[in-house]
Amino acid sequence: MDESFFATFTVPLIAGAAAGTTSDAVLFPMDTIKTRFQSSKGFLRAGGFHRMYAGILPTVLGSAPSGATFFCTYELTKTLIGQFLPNVHAPFMHMLGATAGEIVSDIARVPFELVKQRLQANCHLKASFVVRNILATEGLRGLFRGYFSTVTRDIPFSFIQYPLWEHLKSLWAARQGGPTEPWQGAVCGSVAGCTAAVITTPLDVAKTRIMLADAKGVEVTSSLPQLIVTIGRNEGITSLFSGIVPRMIWIGIGGFTFLGTYDFVKHHLLAFEISRYP
Structure with a gap:
Protein backbone atom coordinates (compact mmCIF):
# COMPACT_ATOMS: atom_id res chain seq x y z
CA MET A 1 0.00 0.00 0.00
CA ASP A 2 1.26 3.48 -0.86
CA GLU A 3 2.61 5.10 2.31
CA SER A 4 1.07 8.52 1.67
CA PHE A 5 -2.34 6.98 0.90
CA PHE A 6 -2.15 4.95 4.10
CA ALA A 7 -1.28 8.00 6.23
CA THR A 8 -3.75 10.37 4.54
CA PHE A 9 -6.74 8.11 4.02
CA THR A 10 -6.57 4.68 5.68
CA VAL A 11 -5.29 5.81 9.08
CA PRO A 12 -7.83 8.65 9.60
CA LEU A 13 -10.59 6.39 8.26
CA ILE A 14 -9.95 3.68 10.88
CA ALA A 15 -8.88 6.00 13.69
CA GLY A 16 -11.80 8.38 13.08
CA ALA A 17 -14.34 5.55 13.10
CA ALA A 18 -12.88 4.20 16.36
CA ALA A 19 -12.82 7.66 17.93
CA GLY A 20 -16.42 8.48 16.99
CA THR A 21 -17.85 5.17 18.19
CA THR A 22 -15.91 5.15 21.46
CA SER A 23 -16.68 8.70 22.54
CA ASP A 24 -20.36 8.64 21.57
CA ALA A 25 -21.04 5.32 23.27
CA SER A 39 -35.86 20.71 24.88
CA SER A 40 -38.67 23.29 24.85
CA LYS A 41 -40.67 20.84 27.05
CA GLY A 42 -38.12 21.14 29.84
CA PHE A 43 -35.86 18.53 31.40
CA LEU A 44 -38.42 16.56 33.44
CA ARG A 45 -41.17 16.46 30.80
CA ALA A 46 -38.61 15.38 28.19
CA GLY A 47 -37.74 12.34 30.29
CA GLY A 48 -35.58 13.53 33.19
CA PHE A 49 -33.22 10.76 34.23
CA HIS A 50 -35.49 8.03 32.84
CA ARG A 51 -34.15 5.78 30.04
CA MET A 52 -30.82 7.55 29.68
CA TYR A 53 -29.80 5.34 26.76
CA ALA A 54 -32.84 6.10 24.60
CA GLY A 55 -31.46 6.67 21.10
CA ILE A 56 -28.17 4.80 21.59
CA LEU A 57 -28.68 2.57 18.52
CA PRO A 58 -28.83 5.36 15.89
CA THR A 59 -25.93 7.05 17.68
CA VAL A 60 -23.68 3.98 17.44
CA LEU A 61 -24.71 3.38 13.83
CA GLY A 62 -23.87 6.97 12.88
CA SER A 63 -20.70 7.42 14.93
CA ALA A 64 -18.29 5.36 12.82
CA PRO A 65 -19.14 6.86 9.39
CA SER A 66 -19.30 10.36 10.89
CA GLY A 67 -15.92 10.12 12.63
CA ALA A 68 -14.31 8.39 9.66
CA THR A 69 -15.51 10.94 7.07
CA PHE A 70 -14.57 13.87 9.30
CA PHE A 71 -10.95 12.86 9.85
CA CYS A 72 -10.44 11.63 6.28
CA THR A 73 -11.61 15.00 4.99
CA TYR A 74 -9.71 16.91 7.70
CA GLU A 75 -6.38 15.20 7.00
CA LEU A 76 -6.82 15.23 3.22
CA THR A 77 -7.67 18.96 3.23
CA LYS A 78 -4.59 19.77 5.34
CA THR A 79 -2.42 17.70 2.97
CA LEU A 80 -3.79 19.42 -0.13
CA ILE A 81 -3.41 22.89 1.41
CA GLY A 82 0.17 22.05 2.39
CA GLN A 83 0.94 21.00 -1.19
CA PHE A 84 -0.78 23.77 -3.12
CA LEU A 85 -0.82 26.65 -0.60
CA PRO A 86 2.37 26.12 1.39
CA ASN A 87 2.37 29.65 2.83
CA VAL A 88 -0.95 29.23 4.67
CA HIS A 89 -0.39 29.50 8.43
CA ALA A 90 -1.14 26.38 10.49
CA PRO A 91 -4.23 27.71 12.36
CA PHE A 92 -5.93 28.65 9.09
CA MET A 93 -5.03 25.25 7.63
CA HIS A 94 -6.65 23.55 10.62
CA MET A 95 -9.73 25.79 10.35
CA LEU A 96 -10.18 24.99 6.66
CA GLY A 97 -9.63 21.30 7.28
CA ALA A 98 -12.17 21.27 10.12
CA THR A 99 -14.70 23.20 8.04
CA ALA A 100 -14.45 20.75 5.15
CA GLY A 101 -14.61 17.85 7.59
CA GLU A 102 -17.80 19.10 9.25
CA ILE A 103 -19.57 19.80 5.94
CA VAL A 104 -18.89 16.27 4.71
CA SER A 105 -19.31 14.34 7.97
CA GLN A 120 -33.88 11.31 23.88
CA ALA A 121 -36.68 13.87 24.23
CA ASN A 122 -39.46 11.26 23.80
CA CYS A 123 -38.04 8.23 25.53
CA HIS A 124 -41.23 6.14 25.16
CA LEU A 125 -40.86 6.06 21.35
CA LYS A 126 -39.01 3.47 19.27
CA ALA A 127 -36.45 4.30 16.58
CA SER A 128 -38.43 2.50 13.87
CA PHE A 129 -41.53 4.59 14.67
CA VAL A 130 -39.56 7.84 14.58
CA VAL A 131 -38.02 7.00 11.19
CA ARG A 132 -41.36 5.92 9.69
CA ASN A 133 -43.06 9.05 11.03
CA ILE A 134 -40.41 11.35 9.56
CA LEU A 135 -40.58 9.63 6.17
CA ALA A 136 -44.40 9.67 6.17
CA THR A 137 -44.74 13.34 7.10
CA GLU A 138 -41.65 14.92 5.53
CA GLY A 139 -40.21 12.38 3.14
CA LEU A 140 -36.53 11.51 2.81
CA ARG A 141 -35.66 15.18 3.06
CA GLY A 142 -37.02 15.16 6.60
CA LEU A 143 -34.13 12.98 7.76
CA PHE A 144 -31.78 15.84 6.93
CA ARG A 145 -33.75 18.50 8.76
CA GLY A 146 -31.29 20.49 10.80
CA TYR A 147 -28.35 19.80 8.48
CA PHE A 148 -27.60 23.46 7.88
CA SER A 149 -28.16 24.38 11.52
CA THR A 150 -25.83 21.55 12.53
CA VAL A 151 -23.16 22.74 10.10
CA THR A 152 -23.69 26.32 11.30
CA ARG A 153 -23.08 25.12 14.87
CA ASP A 154 -20.25 22.70 14.09
CA ILE A 155 -18.10 24.98 11.94
CA PRO A 156 -17.65 27.70 14.63
CA PHE A 157 -17.08 24.94 17.16
CA SER A 158 -14.40 23.34 14.99
CA PHE A 159 -12.88 26.74 14.21
CA ILE A 160 -12.13 26.96 17.92
CA GLN A 161 -11.53 23.34 18.90
CA TYR A 162 -9.19 21.95 16.25
CA PRO A 163 -6.73 24.86 15.85
CA LEU A 164 -6.62 25.13 19.65
CA TRP A 165 -6.07 21.37 19.98
CA GLU A 166 -3.26 21.40 17.42
CA HIS A 167 -1.71 24.52 18.98
CA LEU A 168 -1.77 23.09 22.52
CA LYS A 169 -0.14 19.89 21.26
CA SER A 170 2.55 21.95 19.50
CA LEU A 171 3.25 23.92 22.68
CA TRP A 172 3.45 20.73 24.73
CA ALA A 173 5.73 19.07 22.16
CA ALA A 174 8.04 22.09 22.09
CA ARG A 175 8.18 22.17 25.88
CA GLN A 176 9.16 18.51 26.22
CA GLY A 177 11.33 18.43 23.10
CA GLY A 178 9.46 15.68 21.29
CA PRO A 179 6.06 14.65 19.85
CA THR A 180 3.12 14.44 22.23
CA GLU A 181 1.87 11.08 23.45
CA PRO A 182 -1.79 10.11 22.77
CA TRP A 183 -2.76 10.83 26.39
CA GLN A 184 -1.29 14.33 26.08
CA GLY A 185 -3.28 14.88 22.89
CA ALA A 186 -6.34 13.74 24.83
CA VAL A 187 -5.76 16.36 27.55
CA CYS A 188 -5.32 19.06 24.91
CA GLY A 189 -8.51 17.86 23.24
CA SER A 190 -10.43 18.16 26.50
CA VAL A 191 -9.29 21.75 27.09
CA ALA A 192 -10.04 22.72 23.49
CA GLY A 193 -13.44 21.04 23.60
CA CYS A 194 -14.52 22.76 26.83
CA THR A 195 -13.51 26.14 25.45
CA ALA A 196 -15.44 25.62 22.23
CA ALA A 197 -18.45 24.19 24.10
CA VAL A 198 -18.97 27.31 26.22
CA ILE A 199 -18.79 29.69 23.27
CA THR A 200 -21.09 27.73 20.94
CA THR A 201 -23.82 26.61 23.38
CA PRO A 202 -26.46 29.07 22.00
CA LEU A 203 -25.94 27.55 18.54
CA ASP A 204 -26.41 24.08 19.99
CA VAL A 205 -29.61 25.08 21.81
CA ALA A 206 -31.10 26.46 18.59
CA LYS A 207 -30.04 23.37 16.62
CA THR A 208 -31.68 21.10 19.19
CA ARG A 209 -34.94 23.10 19.04
CA ILE A 210 -35.00 22.78 15.23
CA MET A 211 -34.48 19.02 15.36
CA LEU A 212 -37.12 18.47 18.06
CA ALA A 213 -39.79 20.74 16.55
CA ASP A 214 -42.92 19.50 14.78
CA ALA A 215 -42.77 19.59 10.98
CA LYS A 216 -44.92 22.76 10.93
CA GLY A 217 -43.28 24.39 13.91
CA VAL A 218 -41.97 27.94 13.65
CA GLU A 219 -38.47 26.63 14.49
CA VAL A 220 -38.31 24.73 11.20
CA THR A 221 -38.70 27.88 9.10
CA SER A 222 -36.37 30.00 11.22
CA SER A 223 -32.70 30.46 10.51
CA LEU A 224 -30.30 29.71 13.34
CA PRO A 225 -29.60 33.42 14.09
CA GLN A 226 -33.34 34.22 14.01
CA LEU A 227 -34.12 31.37 16.39
CA ILE A 228 -31.36 32.41 18.79
CA ARG A 233 -36.26 37.50 23.61
CA ASN A 234 -39.06 35.11 24.65
CA GLU A 235 -37.30 32.94 27.22
CA GLY A 236 -34.36 35.02 28.39
CA ILE A 237 -30.64 34.88 27.74
CA THR A 238 -30.19 32.06 30.24
CA SER A 239 -32.27 29.77 28.00
CA LEU A 240 -29.60 30.13 25.30
CA PHE A 241 -27.18 28.46 27.69
CA SER A 242 -29.52 25.65 28.74
CA GLY A 243 -27.56 22.48 29.34
CA ILE A 244 -24.21 24.28 29.35
CA VAL A 245 -22.85 22.34 32.33
CA PRO A 246 -23.64 18.85 30.96
CA ARG A 247 -22.50 20.08 27.53
CA MET A 248 -19.15 21.23 28.96
CA ILE A 249 -18.68 17.99 30.88
CA TRP A 250 -19.81 15.93 27.89
CA ILE A 251 -17.56 17.70 25.40
CA GLY A 252 -14.66 18.01 27.84
CA ILE A 253 -14.67 14.26 28.45
CA GLY A 254 -15.65 13.76 24.82
CA GLY A 255 -12.68 15.78 23.60
CA PHE A 256 -10.42 13.66 25.79
CA THR A 257 -11.99 10.40 24.56
CA PHE A 258 -12.56 11.35 20.91
CA LEU A 259 -9.26 13.06 20.15
CA GLY A 260 -7.32 10.81 22.53
CA THR A 261 -8.69 7.69 20.83
CA TYR A 262 -7.93 9.19 17.44
CA ASP A 263 -4.31 9.95 18.37
CA PHE A 264 -3.93 6.55 20.07
CA VAL A 265 -5.21 4.51 17.11
CA LYS A 266 -3.37 6.73 14.62
CA HIS A 267 -0.10 6.36 16.55
CA HIS A 268 -0.33 2.56 16.65
CA LEU A 269 -1.44 2.19 13.03
CA LEU A 270 1.50 4.27 11.80
CA ALA A 271 3.88 2.37 14.09
CA PHE A 272 2.53 -0.92 12.73
CA GLU A 273 2.96 0.23 9.13
CA ILE A 274 6.55 1.33 9.82
CA SER A 275 7.32 -2.04 11.41
CA ARG A 276 6.03 -3.82 8.31
CA TYR A 277 8.05 -1.72 5.88
CA PRO A 278 11.15 -0.49 7.75
Whole structure:
Protein backbone atom coordinates (compact mmCIF):
# COMPACT_ATOMS: atom_id res chain seq x y z
CA MET A 1 0.00 0.00 0.00
CA ASP A 2 1.26 3.48 -0.86
CA GLU A 3 2.61 5.10 2.31
CA SER A 4 1.07 8.52 1.67
CA PHE A 5 -2.34 6.98 0.90
CA PHE A 6 -2.15 4.95 4.10
CA ALA A 7 -1.28 8.00 6.23
CA THR A 8 -3.75 10.37 4.54
CA PHE A 9 -6.74 8.11 4.02
CA THR A 10 -6.57 4.68 5.68
CA VAL A 11 -5.29 5.81 9.08
CA PRO A 12 -7.83 8.65 9.60
CA LEU A 13 -10.59 6.39 8.26
CA ILE A 14 -9.95 3.68 10.88
CA ALA A 15 -8.88 6.00 13.69
CA GLY A 16 -11.80 8.38 13.08
CA ALA A 17 -14.34 5.55 13.10
CA ALA A 18 -12.88 4.20 16.36
CA ALA A 19 -12.82 7.66 17.93
CA GLY A 20 -16.42 8.48 16.99
CA THR A 21 -17.85 5.17 18.19
CA THR A 22 -15.91 5.15 21.46
CA SER A 23 -16.68 8.70 22.54
CA ASP A 24 -20.36 8.64 21.57
CA ALA A 25 -21.04 5.32 23.27
CA VAL A 26 -19.21 6.23 26.49
CA LEU A 27 -20.71 9.69 26.82
CA PHE A 28 -24.26 9.01 25.63
CA PRO A 29 -26.01 9.56 29.01
CA MET A 30 -24.48 13.05 29.33
CA ASP A 31 -25.65 13.85 25.80
CA THR A 32 -29.17 12.74 26.76
CA ILE A 33 -29.18 15.06 29.79
CA LYS A 34 -27.97 17.96 27.65
CA THR A 35 -30.66 17.36 25.01
CA ARG A 36 -33.44 17.15 27.60
CA PHE A 37 -32.34 20.39 29.25
CA GLN A 38 -32.44 22.10 25.84
CA SER A 39 -35.86 20.71 24.88
CA SER A 40 -38.67 23.29 24.85
CA LYS A 41 -40.67 20.84 27.05
CA GLY A 42 -38.12 21.14 29.84
CA PHE A 43 -35.86 18.53 31.40
CA LEU A 44 -38.42 16.56 33.44
CA ARG A 45 -41.17 16.46 30.80
CA ALA A 46 -38.61 15.38 28.19
CA GLY A 47 -37.74 12.34 30.29
CA GLY A 48 -35.58 13.53 33.19
CA PHE A 49 -33.22 10.76 34.23
CA HIS A 50 -35.49 8.03 32.84
CA ARG A 51 -34.15 5.78 30.04
CA MET A 52 -30.82 7.55 29.68
CA TYR A 53 -29.80 5.34 26.76
CA ALA A 54 -32.84 6.10 24.60
CA GLY A 55 -31.46 6.67 21.10
CA ILE A 56 -28.17 4.80 21.59
CA LEU A 57 -28.68 2.57 18.52
CA PRO A 58 -28.83 5.36 15.89
CA THR A 59 -25.93 7.05 17.68
CA VAL A 60 -23.68 3.98 17.44
CA LEU A 61 -24.71 3.38 13.83
CA GLY A 62 -23.87 6.97 12.88
CA SER A 63 -20.70 7.42 14.93
CA ALA A 64 -18.29 5.36 12.82
CA PRO A 65 -19.14 6.86 9.39
CA SER A 66 -19.30 10.36 10.89
CA GLY A 67 -15.92 10.12 12.63
CA ALA A 68 -14.31 8.39 9.66
CA THR A 69 -15.51 10.94 7.07
CA PHE A 70 -14.57 13.87 9.30
CA PHE A 71 -10.95 12.86 9.85
CA CYS A 72 -10.44 11.63 6.28
CA THR A 73 -11.61 15.00 4.99
CA TYR A 74 -9.71 16.91 7.70
CA GLU A 75 -6.38 15.20 7.00
CA LEU A 76 -6.82 15.23 3.22
CA THR A 77 -7.67 18.96 3.23
CA LYS A 78 -4.59 19.77 5.34
CA THR A 79 -2.42 17.70 2.97
CA LEU A 80 -3.79 19.42 -0.13
CA ILE A 81 -3.41 22.89 1.41
CA GLY A 82 0.17 22.05 2.39
CA GLN A 83 0.94 21.00 -1.19
CA PHE A 84 -0.78 23.77 -3.12
CA LEU A 85 -0.82 26.65 -0.60
CA PRO A 86 2.37 26.12 1.39
CA ASN A 87 2.37 29.65 2.83
CA VAL A 88 -0.95 29.23 4.67
CA HIS A 89 -0.39 29.50 8.43
CA ALA A 90 -1.14 26.38 10.49
CA PRO A 91 -4.23 27.71 12.36
CA PHE A 92 -5.93 28.65 9.09
CA MET A 93 -5.03 25.25 7.63
CA HIS A 94 -6.65 23.55 10.62
CA MET A 95 -9.73 25.79 10.35
CA LEU A 96 -10.18 24.99 6.66
CA GLY A 97 -9.63 21.30 7.28
CA ALA A 98 -12.17 21.27 10.12
CA THR A 99 -14.70 23.20 8.04
CA ALA A 100 -14.45 20.75 5.15
CA GLY A 101 -14.61 17.85 7.59
CA GLU A 102 -17.80 19.10 9.25
CA ILE A 103 -19.57 19.80 5.94
CA VAL A 104 -18.89 16.27 4.71
CA SER A 105 -19.31 14.34 7.97
CA ASP A 106 -22.59 16.06 8.89
CA ILE A 107 -24.17 14.44 5.84
CA ALA A 108 -23.56 11.10 7.52
CA ARG A 109 -24.29 12.37 11.04
CA VAL A 110 -27.51 14.38 10.77
CA PRO A 111 -30.08 11.61 10.04
CA PHE A 112 -28.80 9.60 13.01
CA GLU A 113 -28.57 12.73 15.17
CA LEU A 114 -32.15 13.66 14.30
CA VAL A 115 -33.55 10.25 15.28
CA LYS A 116 -31.36 10.14 18.39
CA GLN A 117 -32.56 13.49 19.71
CA ARG A 118 -36.20 12.63 19.05
CA LEU A 119 -35.75 9.47 21.13
CA GLN A 120 -33.88 11.31 23.88
CA ALA A 121 -36.68 13.87 24.23
CA ASN A 122 -39.46 11.26 23.80
CA CYS A 123 -38.04 8.23 25.53
CA HIS A 124 -41.23 6.14 25.16
CA LEU A 125 -40.86 6.06 21.35
CA LYS A 126 -39.01 3.47 19.27
CA ALA A 127 -36.45 4.30 16.58
CA SER A 128 -38.43 2.50 13.87
CA PHE A 129 -41.53 4.59 14.67
CA VAL A 130 -39.56 7.84 14.58
CA VAL A 131 -38.02 7.00 11.19
CA ARG A 132 -41.36 5.92 9.69
CA ASN A 133 -43.06 9.05 11.03
CA ILE A 134 -40.41 11.35 9.56
CA LEU A 135 -40.58 9.63 6.17
CA ALA A 136 -44.40 9.67 6.17
CA THR A 137 -44.74 13.34 7.10
CA GLU A 138 -41.65 14.92 5.53
CA GLY A 139 -40.21 12.38 3.14
CA LEU A 140 -36.53 11.51 2.81
CA ARG A 141 -35.66 15.18 3.06
CA GLY A 142 -37.02 15.16 6.60
CA LEU A 143 -34.13 12.98 7.76
CA PHE A 144 -31.78 15.84 6.93
CA ARG A 145 -33.75 18.50 8.76
CA GLY A 146 -31.29 20.49 10.80
CA TYR A 147 -28.35 19.80 8.48
CA PHE A 148 -27.60 23.46 7.88
CA SER A 149 -28.16 24.38 11.52
CA THR A 150 -25.83 21.55 12.53
CA VAL A 151 -23.16 22.74 10.10
CA THR A 152 -23.69 26.32 11.30
CA ARG A 153 -23.08 25.12 14.87
CA ASP A 154 -20.25 22.70 14.09
CA ILE A 155 -18.10 24.98 11.94
CA PRO A 156 -17.65 27.70 14.63
CA PHE A 157 -17.08 24.94 17.16
CA SER A 158 -14.40 23.34 14.99
CA PHE A 159 -12.88 26.74 14.21
CA ILE A 160 -12.13 26.96 17.92
CA GLN A 161 -11.53 23.34 18.90
CA TYR A 162 -9.19 21.95 16.25
CA PRO A 163 -6.73 24.86 15.85
CA LEU A 164 -6.62 25.13 19.65
CA TRP A 165 -6.07 21.37 19.98
CA GLU A 166 -3.26 21.40 17.42
CA HIS A 167 -1.71 24.52 18.98
CA LEU A 168 -1.77 23.09 22.52
CA LYS A 169 -0.14 19.89 21.26
CA SER A 170 2.55 21.95 19.50
CA LEU A 171 3.25 23.92 22.68
CA TRP A 172 3.45 20.73 24.73
CA ALA A 173 5.73 19.07 22.16
CA ALA A 174 8.04 22.09 22.09
CA ARG A 175 8.18 22.17 25.88
CA GLN A 176 9.16 18.51 26.22
CA GLY A 177 11.33 18.43 23.10
CA GLY A 178 9.46 15.68 21.29
CA PRO A 179 6.06 14.65 19.85
CA THR A 180 3.12 14.44 22.23
CA GLU A 181 1.87 11.08 23.45
CA PRO A 182 -1.79 10.11 22.77
CA TRP A 183 -2.76 10.83 26.39
CA GLN A 184 -1.29 14.33 26.08
CA GLY A 185 -3.28 14.88 22.89
CA ALA A 186 -6.34 13.74 24.83
CA VAL A 187 -5.76 16.36 27.55
CA CYS A 188 -5.32 19.06 24.91
CA GLY A 189 -8.51 17.86 23.24
CA SER A 190 -10.43 18.16 26.50
CA VAL A 191 -9.29 21.75 27.09
CA ALA A 192 -10.04 22.72 23.49
CA GLY A 193 -13.44 21.04 23.60
CA CYS A 194 -14.52 22.76 26.83
CA THR A 195 -13.51 26.14 25.45
CA ALA A 196 -15.44 25.62 22.23
CA ALA A 197 -18.45 24.19 24.10
CA VAL A 198 -18.97 27.31 26.22
CA ILE A 199 -18.79 29.69 23.27
CA THR A 200 -21.09 27.73 20.94
CA THR A 201 -23.82 26.61 23.38
CA PRO A 202 -26.46 29.07 22.00
CA LEU A 203 -25.94 27.55 18.54
CA ASP A 204 -26.41 24.08 19.99
CA VAL A 205 -29.61 25.08 21.81
CA ALA A 206 -31.10 26.46 18.59
CA LYS A 207 -30.04 23.37 16.62
CA THR A 208 -31.68 21.10 19.19
CA ARG A 209 -34.94 23.10 19.04
CA ILE A 210 -35.00 22.78 15.23
CA MET A 211 -34.48 19.02 15.36
CA LEU A 212 -37.12 18.47 18.06
CA ALA A 213 -39.79 20.74 16.55
CA ASP A 214 -42.92 19.50 14.78
CA ALA A 215 -42.77 19.59 10.98
CA LYS A 216 -44.92 22.76 10.93
CA GLY A 217 -43.28 24.39 13.91
CA VAL A 218 -41.97 27.94 13.65
CA GLU A 219 -38.47 26.63 14.49
CA VAL A 220 -38.31 24.73 11.20
CA THR A 221 -38.70 27.88 9.10
CA SER A 222 -36.37 30.00 11.22
CA SER A 223 -32.70 30.46 10.51
CA LEU A 224 -30.30 29.71 13.34
CA PRO A 225 -29.60 33.42 14.09
CA GLN A 226 -33.34 34.22 14.01
CA LEU A 227 -34.12 31.37 16.39
CA ILE A 228 -31.36 32.41 18.79
CA VAL A 229 -32.82 35.95 18.91
CA THR A 230 -36.34 34.55 19.38
CA ILE A 231 -35.33 32.25 22.24
CA GLY A 232 -33.37 35.04 23.93
CA ARG A 233 -36.26 37.50 23.61
CA ASN A 234 -39.06 35.11 24.65
CA GLU A 235 -37.30 32.94 27.22
CA GLY A 236 -34.36 35.02 28.39
CA ILE A 237 -30.64 34.88 27.74
CA THR A 238 -30.19 32.06 30.24
CA SER A 239 -32.27 29.77 28.00
CA LEU A 240 -29.60 30.13 25.30
CA PHE A 241 -27.18 28.46 27.69
CA SER A 242 -29.52 25.65 28.74
CA GLY A 243 -27.56 22.48 29.34
CA ILE A 244 -24.21 24.28 29.35
CA VAL A 245 -22.85 22.34 32.33
CA PRO A 246 -23.64 18.85 30.96
CA ARG A 247 -22.50 20.08 27.53
CA MET A 248 -19.15 21.23 28.96
CA ILE A 249 -18.68 17.99 30.88
CA TRP A 250 -19.81 15.93 27.89
CA ILE A 251 -17.56 17.70 25.40
CA GLY A 252 -14.66 18.01 27.84
CA ILE A 253 -14.67 14.26 28.45
CA GLY A 254 -15.65 13.76 24.82
CA GLY A 255 -12.68 15.78 23.60
CA PHE A 256 -10.42 13.66 25.79
CA THR A 257 -11.99 10.40 24.56
CA PHE A 258 -12.56 11.35 20.91
CA LEU A 259 -9.26 13.06 20.15
CA GLY A 260 -7.32 10.81 22.53
CA THR A 261 -8.69 7.69 20.83
CA TYR A 262 -7.93 9.19 17.44
CA ASP A 263 -4.31 9.95 18.37
CA PHE A 264 -3.93 6.55 20.07
CA VAL A 265 -5.21 4.51 17.11
CA LYS A 266 -3.37 6.73 14.62
CA HIS A 267 -0.10 6.36 16.55
CA HIS A 268 -0.33 2.56 16.65
CA LEU A 269 -1.44 2.19 13.03
CA LEU A 270 1.50 4.27 11.80
CA ALA A 271 3.88 2.37 14.09
CA PHE A 272 2.53 -0.92 12.73
CA GLU A 273 2.96 0.23 9.13
CA ILE A 274 6.55 1.33 9.82
CA SER A 275 7.32 -2.04 11.41
CA ARG A 276 6.03 -3.82 8.31
CA TYR A 277 8.05 -1.72 5.88
CA PRO A 278 11.15 -0.49 7.75
